[in-house]
Amino acid sequence: MDYIRAFIVGGLICVIGQILMDKTKLTPARILVSFVTLGVILGALGIYEPLVKYGKAGATVPLPGFGYSLAKGAFKGVDEYGLIGAFTGGVTGTAAGIAAAVFFGYLMAIIFSPKMKK
Amino acid sequence: MEKKLEKQLSEEFKNMVDKNNPQSSIIKDCIFAFVIGGLICDVGQFFMNMFLSLGVPQENVGYYVATVMVFLGAFLTGLGIYDNVAKYAGAGTIVPITGFANSIVSPAMEFKREGYILGVGARMFIIAGPVLVYGISSSVIVGIIYYFIKYFAK
Amino acid sequence: MAVKKIGTQTIKLKNPPSILETATITGSKEGEGPLGQYFDVILSDDLYGEESWEKAESKMTREAVKLAINKANLHPDNIDYMFSGDLLNQIISSSFAARELQIPFFGLYGACSTMTESLSLSSMIIDGGYADYVIAATSSHFASAERQYRFPLEYGGQRPPTSQWTVTGAGAALLSSSGNGPYITYVTTGRVMDFGVKDANNMGAAMAPAAADTILRHFKDTGFNPNDYDIIITGDLGKVGKELAVELVKKGGYDISNIYTDCGVEIFDLSEQDVHSGASGCGCSAVVFCGYLYKQLKAGRFKRILLISTGALLSPTSSQQGESIPGIAHAVAIERSV
Numbered sequence: 001m002d003y004i005r006a007f008i009v010g011g012l013i014c015v016i017g018q019i020l021m022d023k024t025k026l027t028p029a030r031i032l033v034s035f036v037t038l039g040v041i042l043g044a045l046g047i048y049e050p051l052v053k054y055g056k057a058g059a060t061v062p063l064p065g066f067g068y069s070l071a072k073g074a075f076k077g078v079d080e081y082g083l084i085g086a087f088t089g090g091v092t093g094t095a096a097g098i099a100a101a102v103f104f105g106y107l108m109a110i111i112f113s114p115k116m117k118k
Numbered sequence: 119m120e121k122k123l124e125k126q127l128s129e130e131f132k133n134m135v136d137k138n139n140p141q142s143s144i145i146k147d148c149i150f151a152f153v154i155g156g157l158i159c160d161v162g163q164f165f166m167n168m169f170l171s172l173g174v175p176q177e178n179v180g181y182y183v184a185t186v187m188v189f190l191g192a193f194l195t196g197l198g199i200y201d202n203v204a205k206y207a208g209a210g211t212i213v214p215i216t217g218f219a220n221s222i223v224s225p226a227m228e229f230k231r232e233g234y235i236l237g238v239g240a241r242m243f244i245i246a247g248p249v250l251v252y253g254i255s256s257s258v259i260v261g262i263i264y265y266f267i268k269y270f271a272k
Numbered sequence: 273m274a275v276k277k278i279g280t281q282t283i284k285l286k287n288p289p290s291i292l293e294t295a296t297i298t299g300s301k302e303g304e305g306p307l308g309q310y311f312d313v314i315l316s317d318d319l320y321g322e323e324s325w326e327k328a329e330s331k332m333t334r335e336a337v338k339l340a341i342n343k344a345n346l347h348p349d350n351i352d353y354m355f356s357g358d359l360l361n362q363i364i365s366s367s368f369a370a371r372e373l374q375i376p377f378f379g380l381y382g383a384c385s386t387m388t389e390s391l392s393l394s395s396m397i398i399d400g401g402y403a404d405y406v407i408a409a410t411s412s413h414f415a416s417a418e419r420q421y422r423f424p425l426e427y428g429g430q431r432p433p434t435s436q437w438t439v440t441g442a443g444a445a446l447l448s449s450s451g452n453g454p455y456i457t458y459v460t461t462g463r464v465m466d467f468g469v470k471d472a473n474n475m476g477a478a479m480a481p482a483a484a485d486t487i488l489r490h491f492k493d494t495g496f497n498p499n500d501y502d503i504i505i506t507g508d509l510g511k512v513g514k515e516l517a518v519e520l521v522k523k524g525g526y527d528i529s530n531i532y533t534d535c536g537v538e539i540f541d542l543s544e545q546d547v548h549s550g551a552s553g554c555g556c557s558a559v560v561f562c563g564y565l566y567k568q569l570k571a572g573r574f575k576r577i578l579l580i581s582t583g584a585l586l587s588p589t590s591s592q593q594g595e596s597i598p599g600i601a602h603a604v605a606i607e608r609s610v
Contacts, residue, residue: 002167003160010159010214011152017209018151021430022142025471028212028429029245032221035213036253044260057162060180061187062155062213063249069180070253074261078268086261090254096181097188097215101222101246104192109226109238112196114425116318116415118301118546119488119524124465127481127520131467135477138515140433140549147430195426204428205546211428220428228424231324245427 002056009055013062032063039067044075069093147208154203155210162187162214184215191216195223221245276399279493281486282460288610289398289406290451294562295339297332299414299440302559305540310563311441312339318415318440326360327368329413332442333358334369336562337409340444351375351446352403355390357382358411358554359438360420365411375407384479384508385462385583386410387443387558388602394447395456395604404449411442412553421472421588434474436510436536437547443558445566454569458494458605462486464585466598472591476513476536476549479582482599483509484520486580490603491526498528502574505565506601507557507581508536510550535560557581569608576607 013035020031042048048068052059059065073093077085091098119127162183169182191214194200200220204211211217226242243250278284296311303314313335320328333356341348354373356366357380370377382389390408397403415425417438423429447456465485469478483506491497498504509517514534521528535557536550561579568574580603586595 002163006159006163007156010162011156011210014151014155014210014213015148017213018148019144021209021212022144022147029248031209032212032218032245032249033252036249037256040253040256040260044264055159057166057183058156058159060183061159061162061215063215063218066215066218066249067253067256070257071260074257075264078261078265083262083265086258086265089261090257094184094253097184097218098250100185100188101192101219102242104189104219105222105226105242106238108192108196108223109230109242112198112227113230114224114227114415115198116299117201117418117425119485119520123524124485127523128467131469131481134516134519135469135474138477138512139474140512142433195428198426201426201428205430207428208430212430217428220426224424224427227426228419245423 005055006058009051009058010062013064035063036067039064040071043068043071066094066097150206151208151210153210154207155213158211158214158216161190187215188219191219192223195220196227218246218249279489281463281489282458282493283396284458284494285395285399285456287399287449288455288457289395289447289449290453290455291566291606292446292448292451293340293343294443294445294566295336295343296443296559296563297336297441298555298559301545302439302441302539305545307539307560307564310567311559312563318413325413325416325419326364329358329360329411329416329442330365330368332413333365333409333411333444334372336411336442336444337369337373337407340407340446344446346405348373348375351405351407353378353394353397354407354409355380355393356407356409357386357390359383359417366409382600382602383583383585384412384552384554384556385581385600385602386554387507387561388579388581388604391445391456391604392459392461392602395459398447398449406447407444408447409442409444410554410558412438412440412555414438414440417553431548432473433548434471434476434512435548436475436508436550436552437540438553439539439551439555439559441555441559443555443562445562453610454566454606454608455610456604457607457610458490460486460490460493460603462601462603464598464600466596468596470594470596472586472597474512475552475584475597476510477516478584478597479599479601480509480513480516480520482601483513483517483580483582484524486601486603487521487528487578488524488526490578498526498531501531501576501578504528504532504578505560505580506534508550508552509534509582510536510552511542512549538564569606572608574608576605578603578605
């Protein structure tokens with residue numbers, strides 16, 4: 001059941017991105033920025049939470065889920081440390097993803113080189 | 119062409135371009151994005167269930183999943199597979215966090231020939247940088263707003 | 273008094289230079305296309321044994337120039353001038369090739385119009401009596417263009433249907449004041465035209481007005497009409513731009529649809545090879561002309577052709593600043609005999 005829900009929720013979020021790509025002239029970078037920011041806002045308003053409860057990885061793996069984690073982290077930070085938590089919380093909540101991306105990004109760049117497209 | 123014709127054509131041209139514009143087949147694109155995006159999330163779900171069954175607490179399992187998915191995205195990019203799937207999947211591979219990893223690894227590899235500091239180090243954020251800038255900044259803003267709402271609600 | 277100029281933008285060459293030899297080097301994808309048999313060298317490795325795409329591209333230019341000179345049994349020392357340009361910042365492919373070749377060098381930037389820009393200037397310098405042997409060359413490389421203008425190679429993006437595929441290829445033509453042809457007889461220099469297209473993924477549309485303008489200007493200045501040519505061929509408008517160009521020229525009073533095509537449509541098999549609207553890049557019209565068209569002229573299968581290389585004069589900076597894309601097109605008429 002988890003898998004069906006994750007598939008549908010995750011797939012639908014991607015379809016929204018695809019429609020934006022095909023129908024507007026928005027570049028992928030702009031779509032990613034909008035998705036993350038939207039995730040932060042929906043997360044802060046408590047709208048994304050039910051989606052995460054229902055779709056699990058289907059809601060956390062796409063980029064709005066990254067925004068949701070940022071917002072959730074910022075709230076947790078404020079709860080624990082007060083105002084400074086607004087600054088520490090977001091990055092703390094997403095530190096694993098960011099550090100992994102930087103570290104593996106560097107590692108892969110050392111190991112591999114780009115190949116000519118066919 | 120003569121000035122008069124040029125003026126007339128430059129006004130008509132936008133319509134000519136729109137008429138000649140081949141459309142992406144949006145239905146096909148969306149099906150690919152849905153299926154592949156959904157499958158990537160299922161891979162995430164698989165690891166989530168696996169880590170939970172290994173006794174990772176619910177509140178931390180997201181860190182594990184993010185790390186593994188980022189690794190997979192980075193590794194498939196390094197192998198030269200990710201872009202070939204993305205050609206069909208479109209947003210299905212761009213929107214998941216594996217796409218975020220791809221957007222970091224691909225320029226890091228590409229600019230290796232410009233050196234490890236200003237090539238790899240600086241250029242790895244040309245696509246992902248804005249995502250971090252806007253994501254982190256908006257999380258700070260909602261955090262501050264949350265702080266004041268809490269403060270005045272007391 | 274400009275005695276050789278006719279009309280407003282055209283030169284009729286009094287001593288038409290002969291194209292002695294040409295040489296082409298292409299990537300593997302171009303070699304697999306329908307014109308593959310006409311190219312001199314087809315690389316199996318698009319890095320050409322070098323460390324970077326930029327070095328590979330420069331080597332392609334250098335080797336194409338050398339090959340053209342060798343075919344004519346000449347030496348780089350015999351060449352008076354080299355006109356060359358490419359797409360990379362500060363035209364490093366061309367100038368680094370010229371560094372090795374040690375031929376007096378004029379670097380050009382005309383984006384993808386560089387093949388006819390260099391042919392135009394080479395013809396004039398020979399016709400004017402300033403040189404006996406001149407090289408006109410240009411190159412582009414898919415991978416070096418992608419990383420400068422678009423995305424890293426391994427980035428998982430989706431190319432829209434109007435996008436074009438940058439040709440990996442270099443072409444060089446050796447022009448001489450003497451020889452048995454084919455001859456360059458007319459040169460029509462284009463104006464920069466901009467009909468407001470902003471979509472950098474639709475270069476064909478951005479360049480079509482410039483191509484149409486130069487074709488119409490050529491007819492008006494020379495008094496020729498489409499029937500005077502065996503083939504009229506633009507540089508890299510692709511499928512989308514080609515249709516627009518035919519329509520624009522028709523509105524200008526000429527129907528070219530029977531004898532007109534585009535190098536960017538011919539070099540790849542658009543249904544089999546994944547190139548969307550066709551090919552682009554300086555190398556596109558360079559290898560189609562120096563390979564296919566030149567050999568057809570030599571063999572007498574074409575008597576007179578009009579080649580119009582087309583360039584989109586944008587930069588990543590101008591695109592990001594929201595500027596529309598200016599286009600340019602230069603035409604040269606080439607005849608089997610005079």
